[in-house]
Amino acid sequence: MERVSGCVLVVLAFFTRLAYSEDYFRMGTNTNTAEAVQFLREYDREASGMCYRVTMSQWKFVTNITEYNRRRMLEELALSSKFERLSWRKAAAYDSTRLPDPQNRRQLVKIVQSSRAALPDEKFSEIQQLITEMKEIYNSAKICPYGQKPYDPHVPRPPTYPDYQQMQSYQPTMQSYQHYQANQDNPELANYCDMQLDPEISRILAHSRIESELLYVWKSFRDKTGPKLKNRFMRYVQLANQAAVATGYRDAGDQMRAAYEDSSFRASVEEIYNQVVPLYKQLFTYVRRKLVQRYGETSVRSDGPIPAHLLGNMWAQNWKSIMDLVMPFPQSSNIDVTAEMLRQGFTPLRMFQMAEEFYTSMGLKPVPPEFWRGSMLVRPAQRSVQCTASAWDFCNRIDYRIKQCTEVTMQDLISTHHEMAHVQYYLQYADQPQMFRDGANPAFHEAVANAVTLSVYNLPHLQRVGLYQNK
Secondary structure, three states: OOOOOHHHHHHHHHHHHHHOOOOOOOOOOEOOHHHHHHHHHHHHHHHHHHHHHHHHHHHHHHOOOOHHHHHHHHHHHHHHHHHHHHHHHHHHHEOHHHOOOHHHHHHHHHHHHOOOOOOOHHHHHHHHHHHHHHHHHHHHOOEOOHHHOOOOOOOOOOOOOHHHHOOOOOHHHHHHHHOOOOOOOOHHHOOOOOEOHHHHHHHHHHHOOOHHHHHHHHHHHHHHHHHHHHHHHHHHHHHHHHHHHHOOOOOHHHHHHHOOOOOOHHHHHHHHHHHHHHHHHHHHHHHHHHHHHHHOOOOOOOOOOOOHHHOOOOOOOOOHHHHHHHOOOOOOOOOOOHHHHHHOOOOHHHHHHHHHHHHHOOOOOOOOHHHHHHOEOOOOOOOOOOOOOEEEEOOOOOOEEEEOOOOOOHHHHHHHHHHHHHHHHHHHOOOOOHHHOOOOOOOHHHHHHHHHHHHHOOHHHHHHOOOOOOO
16 A cells, blocks of 8 residues: 555545546536536646656556566556546536637547547456557567577678678678677576567668568567457457447547548548659669569569568668668768767767757757656666667656667667657647647657658758768
């Protein structure tokens, strides 16, 4: 019971008020606007506190994966689910059209329409559990190295990497890939089958040019995750559709699209897609021809699809890692500044300081001191962590962090600016109510971060920061 803090007691009291409200289950029948406004004030305060507790428990787990931290995280998630469920029922009871303030009206509608809490109690608990399980399966997946041979620093890798050594800009990155070894800080963990998506598998997909190795890691990761996820995801879709219908949508897809607040959303996306298709087809055909030249038609059909494992990315969504194979003008300057970063003695900390300077130079906000104290900017030794880069808002208008197993490469320099863009967006909307502290729509956070990436990944900027000289 020592873990029941004052915050928890306040939340439990909030639950009690919700549960005993006479309008608890009546949809849209409560026309008391003063009561609705008071509910929103209480909700904003309690939701911020709940968000902080859940986020902190998740942070502790992903930066130190232990069974204890996992249990604590699940406890907080369970409490959060109960809070969401009861808050939804209370919000749904009010007639939002009676609220004169459009901000209050929007908050109330958002609480109701963005949730899956319309499900019965047992199904709501089930969908929350499914989400937790699927995340754990994805984040905990590990595979053995190619060939399942233990790492031996005295035995060189097979002499099948001549292309790397001829490319000075890629050589520094390859060193970290070639010298991958399992977690040997703890002898009990040194079983070598500990390669995770980030950074080991992603690094291999980006830099290996051995087709069989690429196929092995691509397929092995999916073999570790797909069979476990399949039935859970199918059930999740069923429950998500049921929740959407209960909230007034046709299905879960309709509910997700509604967040974009565009009645012609489908048509707009199709129009943009059709504008891009001609260029994409040319790009696709060109890249396919280059990959045929590299791997041969036994691996890549000249008239067929491109095998996803050959595109340098687990999801085939970013092809920048195969630029050495597809560069249209090989004699042109390569914009990979990894070698220069290493020559100048860059560290992960310096990379983040450079990213912060990028934003403050435009008059934007510096990150608070809590960022530097709390962030995980490098992979720690002697403990298991999730390395996928991510930015975190702890919902208290003070604490913002980044989790990234940073390496001194240009790719991670870009990622650093990308994640810092998310933090900058957090800082900009920090004064909004908790319900509005999010992207303007589900795509906007990534749109902001990717726009920044384009600004960083260009020669004038790299010249200004001393990482590129036009020879």
